[in-house]
Amino acid sequence: MRNTWRMVSVGVAAAFVISACSSGSSSGGDDDNDVNSSASPTETTAATGATSATSATTGDATPGEAVPASGELFAFGFGYDTGDIIAQTRVDEFREANPDVDLTFSEGGFDSQGFLSALASDDPPDLVNVPRNELGTYVARGVLAPLDECIATHGVNMDDFYEGASSQVIVDGTVYALPEFYNSRIWIFNDAAFEEAGLDPETIDVSDWDALADASVALTRMEDGKVTRLGLDPKLPEFLPIWAHANGVDLISDDGLTAQLDDPAVAEALEYGNSLYEPAGGLTDFLDFRDTWDFFGPGNQYATDQLGGMPMEQWYLNVLAEASPDLEITVRALETRDGEPFTYADGNSWAVTTSAANPEAACAFAASMVSVDSWVAAAQARDDERAESGAPNTGVYTGNAVADEIIFNDIVDLSDQPVFEAAVEVVLDIQQYGFGTPPSPASAEFKAAWEEAANQVLNGEDAAQSLATAQAEAQDAIDSAER
């Protein structure tokens, strides 16, 4: 039982890195909890007292009939035994409140292949930890259950969640999942590189694409024809939605039914992003260099001055704070070309399957995992852990704005880490301006289509033409999934 998979359970979704990184330092911290057995009788009785206490304070809205759930519950796509304290604390909170639930996890991160095959098996999961960006596909396939009733029962207030998160889980006015983490993107600049290039990371106009392009050139360092420092990394194809949004257009309409890949602004954004690779000698030299980085370690690209700056998920601050706490970096909000700050947000969410044998408990679990109490307890637990190890705590970024407020006001204290304190402030400011990819019935195909087009453009093909092909493919896929 102890041999559960720790590394892999941190899934594809960016949220996992928080656990990966936190477990990096505490990786020895094995827990002795046996995921596959129900709580022992003594624990059960001991925890009953806590049950009422927790349910009384759960949620801000009036909790409905928050009767403790019971029965067997199987959750897919979530690793409990990862040594990740954020995951464990919240699960433990639920276990305490619902001692009669026999909870098991698949112990792997979410992957569509495993999920579909689990659904087809004799023992389908009751609930799933699914990336919000992929949710639409499963809703369209009819494998996820509407949560409206669940929300009412457990007094979940959808307004507690960031708009950028809740909009991703509501399809046609029906809630299909509860947002978990909230990964927003910001610019992370390398101060030393900027200084050397005669630039000021605090004041550079990130809404001015010409200025960014110039900066990218100035920040790039070549030695003997080989790039040794990349200027600005546009992170294509992955971040195409960001560049397009900055250029005034989203890749897909708000209802998730119309692809907008053939908008000239998308082509322009793609071509612009692509041009940022040029100073390094082209995309392939750029990527070949980037592939050699020690991304998670003390030899990371900021510490070793291998990068000028890039847009990045905010959890990466946590990585940097732990790997190289003395780093000099500047964090800036993303801005549209009109100068409006924004961020692109995603993360996982909890959804209940239509094949759930125990939908009540599944709903209770989902609601509990994203509740304010649960998040606050987890953030506190991590803070205690970090205090012990002496590493700075840059916080947990949840989809729940109410929880975030408590966490960052009352728990996270970075006053002795001014660099990271400033960084976190930028992140907090930007979260409200987050936009997420709207749920689409063919989200996987849609993403594949634009990624493919972006890859083609990066490899030298015509942007307008590749995007037109992708547009046709994506729209086809959406239409046939919608039927």
Added chain:
Amino acid sequence: MSTTTKGKRSGFHLTSAQNRRLWITIFLAPWFIGFIIFLAGPMLWSLWLSLTNYDPLVPNTAFVGLDNYREAVADPKVQTSLFNTVFFAVIYVPGTLLSGLGLAMLLQGVGERSGGFFRTVFYVPNVAPAVAVGALFLLLLNGRDGLVNRGLEFIGIQGPSWLNDSRWIKPGIIAMMMWSVGTTVIIFYASLQNVPKQLYEAAAIDGATGWQRFRNVTLPMISGSIFFVLVINSIASLQLFTEVYAMFFGQQPSGAGSEAALFYVIYLFQQAFEFFNMGYASALAWLLFGVIGVITFIQVKTSKRWVYYEGE
């Protein structure tokens, strides 16, 4: 006689012929059962699925006739993956054939004792699991500091970006697969050892040059092996999957490899298990079966002209 064994089966009596038939059945039973459960049955099932829109999660499966096949023929991804696969096969198969033969002849020149040792050395890469080979080449083929490009730099060549440049991804994959040429070397080496020495001696007496001896003695004598290697490697190369899937697919982020390294079986796998379009994927599987069948058939037919069988 054989009555002693029957003593245990008191109650009824088997004649010797019946006993023999019973044992034949017992011996062949595993094959028959396996054939029905794991071969014939699945094939028929898969053929049926290819005519439906089967999706394990959708309760109503409809018969769609040849729609899947029609869709497949028009699917641009099928075209891409087929192109990639054929591109690979067309270079890899002759490449392995030539280098395998070359290395086997090299070994022959070493003398039998050391030849055996080097044969073992050449085979070592084949021992590494395919997924580990994929992982290893992710490291070796790094366009900047990978071992391959460091080696090329040593002889004054600036190596390309094997993993990020769509034009160089397939050549990189071919190089990776050629690293495992050892199997072919072993087959050719064994075959070369079997060429009767007298034939060479006779040819030498007739004043044949090295090339003539190779052309008129060696080639015909090992043509059976060449044919065998040709067929086996063709079939295998059309089904290339593991190494490439390990490197570029699964949960790997999208990059140039998503298209340049999309081989046919990888696309089939994605359709079947990542999207659960099992009807469509079955059609893809049968199309592959057809293509392999046709290619093998052509190879067998044309082989009569150049493969020399002893005793014919």
Added chain:
Amino acid sequence: MSTAPADVDTSGLTAQPKSERTPAQIAKRALFLLTLAFFTVLFIYPLVWLVFASLKPPDEVFSAGLIGSEIRWENYTTLFDLAPIPRWTLNSIIVTFLAASSVTVSSAMVAFGFSYFRFKGRDPLFYSVIATMMLPGAVLFIPKFLIWDALGLNNTLYPLWAGNLFGSAFYIFMLRQFFLTLPRDLFEAANVDGASYGRMWWSIALPLTKPALVVVFILEMKVAWTDLVGALIFLRDPEKFTLARGLKAIIDNPSVGLESRWELLAAGSVIVTLPMIVLFAIFQREFVEGIATTGSGGK
């Protein structure tokens, strides 16, 4: 790695004639040896490099030089900490052992059936066995998945080996060749002694073909150990993974964006590869023999 000839070949010892050589011959010989050395390095060095890369500090994996600034054994402990390597290893051992033993016994049964007995329709039937070797495995992915799913055995180790209980065409073909070389008199004598056909198979045929059975066993060990497709199709929970499937998970998961922990990837690759190298070192004759006779590594 040493280039000294090892005692691996059974084909006899024909030393090069020690006649005097002209300078041209010597140069030719030198070029020849150089070529050999080149290919030896080509085939062996990457694996040696891999071992050392797995011991380098994370930011030095791609650095020039075989050995990093320090030898970091803790890369392995980190990997063991992050992934359930012992569990995966155990799964791989179970699958490998069961796959190899079941295919050896079943193939030997069927091969004996096809070689000892002469019955009507035997040859066409045998050819049909051979014909299935040509079948592309990809055709069977989906139905096999559905069959094991129907049996409720997906996400267990059974699908990775139990199919081997029914023999494999390659091995049946190979073992039949061996059985055919056994003198028939041996069996006739046993028959006179009243042994059943089963006894004849078990106590006469099998012991006499032991070398061939070992070849089958070893080749199938390699096939089962290295199999990724099956593990990808049938296994879902990381707990159930084999090492090969686990390595794929290691390749996949630490990468966010495009960044990987290369030293762990190298360490994982070493862990998956090493047992095969050891197996090969012990049983190289069987490997070579198996390939020379079946024309494939058992695939």
